[in-house]
Amino acid sequence: MTAAASATLRKAGATSAGIVLIRVAAWLVLGLLLAPLIVLVGASFSSVDYVSFPPRGFSLQWYEKFFADPAFVNSLILSAKIALAASLLATLLGFPAAYILVRKRFPGRRLAWTLLLSPLLVPQIILGVALLQIFTAAGLATSFTGLLLAHTVAVVPYVVRTVGAALVGIDPSIEEAAGDLGASRLEILALVVAPIIKGGLLAGALFAFIMSWVNVEISIFLSVTGGYTLPVVLFNFIEYSITTVVVAAASIAIYVALILVLLVDAIVGIDSASKL
Amino acid sequence: MNEHAAIPNARVSRQRTRSAGASTAYVLRQIWPLFPALAVLVFLFALPLAWMLPESLFPEGQFSTAIYAEVLGTSYYWTVIGRSFWLSLVATVVCVILGYPLAYYLVRVVRPRYRRFVFMIVIAPLFTSAVIRAMAWLVILGRRGMLNETLLWMGVIEAPLRLLYSETAVIIGLVYIMIPFMVLTVAAVLENVNSTLEEAARDLGATPLGAFCRVTFPLTLPGVMAGSFLVFALCLSSYVTPAVLGGGRNKVMAMLIFEQFMRLFNWPLGAAISCVMLFVTLIIIWCYNRALARSTGGRGQEALL
Numbered sequence: 001m002t003a004a005a006s007a008t009l010r011k012a013g014a015t016s017a018g019i020v021l022i023r024v025a026a027w028l029v030l031g032l033l034l035a036p037l038i039v040l041v042g043a044s045f046s047s048v049d050y051v052s053f054p055p056r057g058f059s060l061q062w063y064e065k066f067f068a069d070p071a072f073v074n075s076l077i078l079s080a081k082i083a084l085a086a087s088l089l090a091t092l093l094g095f096p097a098a099y100i101l102v103r104k105r106f107p108g109r110r111l112a113w114t115l116l117l118s119p120l121l122v123p124q125i126i127l128g129v130a131l132l133q134i135f136t137a138a139g140l141a142t143s144f145t146g147l148l149l150a151h152t153v154a155v156v157p158y159v160v161r162t163v164g165a166a167l168v169g170i171d172p173s174i175e176e177a178a179g180d181l182g183a184s185r186l187e188i189l190a191l192v193v194a195p196i197i198k199g200g201l202l203a204g205a206l207f208a209f210i211m212s213w214v215n216v217e218i219s220i221f222l223s224v225t226g227g228y229t230l231p232v233v234l235f236n237f238i239e240y241s242i243t244t245v246v247v248a249a250a251s252i253a254i255y256v257a258l259i260l261v262l263l264v265d266a267i268v269g270i271d272s273a274s275k276l
Numbered sequence: 277m278n279e280h281a282a283i284p285n286a287r288v289s290r291q292r293t294r295s296a297g298a299s300t301a302y303v304l305r306q307i308w309p310l311f312p313a314l315a316v317l318v319f320l321f322a323l324p325l326a327w328m329l330p331e332s333l334f335p336e337g338q339f340s341t342a343i344y345a346e347v348l349g350t351s352y353y354w355t356v357i358g359r360s361f362w363l364s365l366v367a368t369v370v371c372v373i374l375g376y377p378l379a380y381y382l383v384r385v386v387r388p389r390y391r392r393f394v395f396m397i398v399i400a401p402l403f404t405s406a407v408i409r410a411m412a413w414l415v416i417l418g419r420r421g422m423l424n425e426t427l428l429w430m431g432v433i434e435a436p437l438r439l440l441y442s443e444t445a446v447i448i449g450l451v452y453i454m455i456p457f458m459v460l461t462v463a464a465v466l467e468n469v470n471s472t473l474e475e476a477a478r479d480l481g482a483t484p485l486g487a488f489c490r491v492t493f494p495l496t497l498p499g500v501m502a503g504s505f506l507v508f509a510l511c512l513s514s515y516v517t518p519a520v521l522g523g524g525r526n527k528v529m530a531m532l533i534f535e536q537f538m539r540l541f542n543w544p545l546g547a548a549i550s551c552v553m554l555f556v557t558l559i560i561i562w563c564y565n566r567a568l569a570r571s572t573g574g575r576g577q578e579a580l581l
Contacts, residue, residue, distance in 0.1 A: 018488075023381065025378070026380075026381030026394075029378045029455065030398075033455060033456070036452065037404070039422060040412045040415060043415055051415050051418075053415060053416075053422045093316055096312070097313035100309050104307050115314065115317050118321070119317075119321055123554065124513070125533055126550045126554050129537050130325045131320065133324065134324040149316075149320055153320045189309065210402075214404060214406070217406075220534075231405035232407075235407045238520055250411050250412075253404055257403035261403055271395060274395070274464065
């Protein structure tokens with residue numbers, strides 16, 4: 001065997017040893033990412049009311065209890081309503097804004113862009129208390145409207161960023177043609193641009209929905225009279241005690257998360273979620 | 277009128293010959309769909325945040341820095357601020373150590389057909405609320421939790437360990453939440469590093485480890501820095517994880533803010549602590565942007581946007 005050949009072999013051997021090490025390390029971390037979610041889902045099927053994993057026995061009674069408890073069900077409905085309404089509103093606001101920011105050049109454009117994305121940079125808890133103060137002064141502090149507006153502000157950036165990225169690759173000449181043929185600005189947006197960037201719009205709305213759905217640190221300051229969103233209800237519970245019903249509630253949220261992951265992957269590809 | 281010259285639109289070029297007033301009106305007409313979103317952000321984001329400053333500086337209608345003097349002159353607050361920084365720092369370092377190999381695996385090693393699956397595992401926790409992720413660690417680390425029961429069963433320990441309501445528990449919880457952010461940031465930068473550079477180093481006689489340490493790793497260092505700043509900033513302001521896993525004794529800044537606003541109703545003091553936290557966060561975010569700009573050769577701003 002020549003020296004060069006043995007060097008190549010040595011190199012290949014060392015590479016695979018290094019690669020094996022990286023594989024092992026990566027899968028350990030992936031296991032760490034999955035394990036807590038698996039533990040929760042597993043524990044939710046336990047037949048005893050103190051939380052245990054591996055589960056003791058098997059029962060669906062905690063899911064039944066969850067759906068029989070109006071406090072839980074109402075919080076689930078409130079969370080879903082807020083997330084749907086906030087993502088819709090954020091899309092209605094964010095899509096035209098992103099379109100203008102990508103297509104037009106005007107003084108203050110950069111500032112406007114920064115402002116629209118800056119809720120991502122500010123700690124959520126600070127946005128929460130800032131809105132608590134304003135809404136208290138305006139009498140909105142415990143209203144559905146207040147919570148909805150707060151969530152909308154927090155998720156608008158996801159729409160602006162996703163839709164903005166989708167628009168960058170689109171040839172503006174189609175829109176100009178529509179304009180020359182007499183379409184109004186709104187008609188261009190709704191009938192020409194929206195269908196072209198359908199995927200980006202859906203992705204933006206979906207990310208907005210998810211970020212509203214998982215939000216705790218804003219919702220916690222703006223409880224709607226007589227009700228909280230699901231994450232806040234769970235938070236209030238586990239500050240004191242954790243029971244299997246609560247774990248079942250968390251498991252339901254995990255199932256929703258899995259559905260959302262698959263949905264994102266089916267609609268826009270999971271890679272696009274890396275910009276979250 | 278530079279900004280007008282940049283508009284690739286014939287109709288606007290014609291506008292340049294008109295008066296400045298007419299052109300302003302023209303620009304406003306052009307960009308009006310931007311205004312609803314801007315109005316919402318100004319009135320429900322910028323102004324409420326800005327309002328915190330006078331709220332904390334004019335506690336009884338008169339200018340006074342007394343509240344800031346109280347916050348910055350009381351050792352209790354410094355202990356809490358110090359703890360917030362310390363926990364965030366440790367969590368960030370652990371995130372780099374755990375996140376880098378996974379990012380490398382995701383970009384360079386994984387077989388294409390498993391890539392999507394691995395990506396889903398990294399993303400999925402982000403789609404669950406922080407409460408749920410903290411709750412999982414309650415189940416694992418609790419007195420009768422999974423870890424204690426396992427260790428007892430194996431005979432490693434004789435009495436259950438006190439794992440919860442400690443700084444360690446908070447760090448574990450924070451690391452768990454932040455790993456995806458670190459992995460995604462480093463992976464994005466690693467994707468832009470040409471893998472043939474590492475091969476070239478190998479061909480020139482470097483060992484695999486040497487090629488990685490002296491070629492690839494330095495090139496991804498801005499990404500590691502960007503990821504670290506991002507994770508550090510998010511840790512520093514997190515509320516749910518320390519509140520659930522740290523117990524009442526291990527307070528962090530966010531818990532102080534919550535307490536002042538929701539339990540003690542001392543809003544000016546809460547606003548002052550918020551301003552301090554906001555100031556620190558913005559400095560860190562600025563560092564993050566700079567690191568990201570370096571990692572993408574000046575395109576950082578756009579990459580973030």
